[in-house]
Amino acid sequence: MxxxxxxxxxxxxxxxxxxxxxxxxxxxxxxxxxxxxxxxxxxxxxxxxxxxxxxxxxxxxxxxxxxxxxxxxxxxxxxxxxxxxxxxxxxxxxxxxxxxxxxxxxxxxxxxxxxxxxxxxxxxxxxxxxxxxxxxxxxxxxxxxxxxxxxxxxxxxxxxxxxxxxxxxxxxxxxxxxxxxxxxxxxxxxxxxxxxxxxxxxxxxAPWLRHHMLSEIEKLGGLLVGDTDKLGERLMQAAKSVGGRKAAGDGTPSRGGVLDLLQDPEQKAALSRVTAVMSLLEGHANVVMDGVDPSIVPTVRTIRQRFNNRGKERGVLEKFIRNLMGLDAKMRQYSDGAKFVRDAVAIVGMEGFNTVWTRAENLPTEAEIHNARLWVDRMGL
CATH class of the missing domain: 1.20.150.30 (Zincin-like metallopeptidase, N-terminal domain)
Known part of the structure; x- marks a missing residue:
């Protein structure tokens, strides 16, 4: 095609x-x-x-x-x-x-x-x-x-x-x-x-965002270089997660797939920064796509409802692959990020929220993704 x-x-x-x-x-x-x-x-x-x-x-x-x-x-x-x-x-x-x-x-x-x-x-x-x-x-x-x-x-x-x-x-x-x-x-x-x-x-x-993301991915990748021998363990973790994902061992929410095995604090901090950026980008896009009213997309509510219900029943093999790749974790990024955007906009308006695109220092942390008020206070908004 x-x-x-x-x-x-x-x-x-x-x-x-x-x-x-x-x-x-x-x-x-x-x-x-x-x-x-x-x-x-x-x-x-x-x-x-x-x-x-x-x-x-x-x-x-x-x-x-x-x-x-x-x-x-x-x-x-x-x-x-x-x-x-x-x-x-x-x-x-x-x-x-x-x-x-x-x-x-x-x-x-x-x-x-x-x-x-x-x-x-x-x-x-x-x-x-x-x-x-x-x-x-x-x-x-x-x-x-x-x-x-x-x-x-x-x-x-x-x-x-x-x-x-x-x-x-x-x-x-x-x-x-x-x-x-x-x-x-x-x-x-x-x-x-x-x-x-x-x-x-x-x-x-945010023309600076592309190189900022590359820099963060490079930092995370550099920290994982010494962890390459754990691939077998990660595959076993993904296999076990087919039956249902649980929280990570330290009680933090599971991100899914191989990423749950990160143990080093520096690794976790690097992953947290990448996760926060991805949550922001995906959540913001979801807020925009759902921000249209029926005069623009008449069946928007029906589409969202059916789309959310889609794929709840998956085969074991597909569950394994999705868990290994962290695809379900990505879906949580959509919902977490969307809540952050909606909460921030509710407090400071869309113009205030858009300061997030001004510079890297204005990006939310992972903690702020889960509590928009923390970000608003840090921005002085």
């Missing part, structure tokens, strides 16, 4: 620790087939999604009051199929993981455990195949995604790209879900685009 796909080449990582091309090909081969559509149906769906993406920007501006929504020419909108989404994500993963891979390579060299080139190639192949399989699973779950790191990956000729990111709308998944929920097509597509375009506006309003 892909109408556009990127020819961007993922940057090579030190010691070729991940075969990114293999990851993209594996994901494309393993991704489940989308709904069977004729060429004319595909063309109409792509055109309609583009229309809804354009239409949603005005509403994002009206609800969020972010002036950045007036001009989003620094990024692009792509309507893609599952394979193209997977390929785009291997490129983003390569950007995010490049410094972490460098740390791993340095550690291996210092410990004289880098192995022969042949061993490194085998390891990169295995890792690439594993990542591809994970992306194949995710490729049928994601409706849309704003990728802020797209421009940090060089194109096939090694040239830097445009300054912004790219918004990916995964057409097969949107069509599948709207049919499954039996909701109005135009309403559902506009509703989805409201969420994804909000992410696009967030990064346009």
């Amino acid at each position: 892909s109408q556009q796909s990127s020819d961007t080449a993922a940057p090579s990582t030190p010691a070729s620790m991940v075969n990114w091309d293999l990851a993209a090909k594996t994901a494309a081969n393993l991704a489940p087939a989308g709904p069977a559509l004729k060429a004319a149906e595909i063309s109409r769906a792509v055109e309609n999604l583009r229309l809804m993406a354009d239409k949603s920007v005005h509403h994002v501006h009206q609800i969020s009051k972010l002036e950045a929504a007036r001009d989003l020419r620094d990024s692009e909108v792509l309507v893609v199929d599952r394979a193209s989404w997977a390929k785009a994500n291997t490129q983003s993963f390569a950007v995010m993981m490049d410094p972490i891979m460098g740390a791993l390579a340095a550690k291996a060299a210092a410990n004289r455990t880098a192995g022969t080139p042949a061993n490194s190639a085998v390891s990169a192949t295995v890792t690439g195949a594993q990542l591809g399989a994970a992306l194949a699973f995710l490729s049928s779950k994601v409706l849309g995604q704003y990728d802020p790191f797209a421009s940090l990956s060089p194109d096939a000729a090694g040239r830097a790209q445009a300054t912004g990111g790219r918004l990916l709308l995964v057409a097969p998944n949107i069509i599948t879900v709207e049919r499954e929920l039996k909701v109005d097509t135009d309403d559902f597509r506009l509703w989805v685009c409201l969420h994804e375009q909000t992410h696009r506006v967030q990064f346009a309003a």
Whole structure:
């Protein structure tokens, strides 16, 4: 169903620790087939999604009051199929993981455990195949995604790209879900685009945010370099969580998946900062998408109710994979972040809340995500 796909080449990582091309090909081969559509149906769906993406920007501006929504020419909108989404994500993963891979390579060299080139190639192949399989699973779950790191990956000729990111709308998944929920097509597509375009506006309003996130991810990854031997333990933890997730051992809420095994205080602090940012971004997007009234999306309440009820019953294998990847933890980020945004706006208004996009120091901590008054007081609002 892909109408556009990127020819961007993922940057090579030190010691070729991940075969990114293999990851993209594996994901494309393993991704489940989308709904069977004729060429004319595909063309109409792509055109309609583009229309809804354009239409949603005005509403994002009206609800969020972010002036950045007036001009989003620094990024692009792509309507893609599952394979193209997977390929785009291997490129983003390569950007995010490049410094972490460098740390791993340095550690291996210092410990004289880098192995022969042949061993490194085998390891990169295995890792690439594993990542591809994970992306194949995710490729049928994601409706849309704003990728802020797209421009940090060089194109096939090694040239830097445009300054912004790219918004990916995964057409097969949107069509599948709207049919499954039996909701109005135009309403559902506009509703989805409201969420994804909000992410696009967030990064346009806070151009420093992309590099701030990369810096935090690099810090967390650097702390985890010494913990790579615990992968087996993490897999067992994910397997046990299939039967139902419990709180972490220290009584804190479980984030889900492999992240529950972080024990070092510095690791937990780094993860807390990343979690807070992600909760803010996802929660804010949810508040905007649900901020439209029935005059804009007539069936918005029906869509939200059916969407929330969707997927409550999952098979054991899917539960295992979701828990391993922390997907259910991500859903909690949506709800926690949305409550923070609503509470903050209720106290200081949307204009006061929008100071969060001014600088990194204004981002909420994880504790503030759960208590908006703490953030409001710290901001002096």
